[in-house]
Amino acid sequence: MRATAADRAASSANAYLICAVAWAVPGGGHLWQGRIQKGLVFLVTLPLMFVCGLWLEGRLFPFELTQPLVALAAFADIGMGVPYFIAKAMGAGTGRVIAATYEYGNSFLIVAGLLNMLVVLDAFDIAQGRK
């Protein structure tokens, strides 16, 4: 039976909803779609990497469009989803520039956000039936 336009629209809306969940909760999109093992790995690994970045006194960068590199770092940071907002609400991620581990912390925070964006794309592909 052919999928109607309404079915396709519903499926597409569902895929975007899965993406939103996958972004908000690392691994949430995979868990929703029954990829339990992958979802649990992402759910543990990505927040742990993010917490390591905070522990290493990295900074959660603000959106400053006058400084493009800072804005890009902020965009990567926010890729982490809910843990980013929890950290912000707790006052974490202020960054201590003189700390020896400051740049390492930034790398951990930025890469954790970027990896979560890759995980979101993977969840989208699964939702579209490509994987």
Add this chain to the structure above:
Amino acid sequence: MTSHVGLMVLFALFVSIVFATLMRDEPRDQLRLGARLFAGFVGGGILAGWLLYPLPL
């Protein structure tokens, strides 16, 4: 743990786990790819460190 090498190894571990989990479906394949990625990241990092040692000239 917060030495340069220790943090590089920790970073490589996280990235290897996520990439291997993304790119392979079977746990056995994930483990194999993750180990190769981890070895490549750590080995590449140490090699790059040695190559950059003379800089700045």
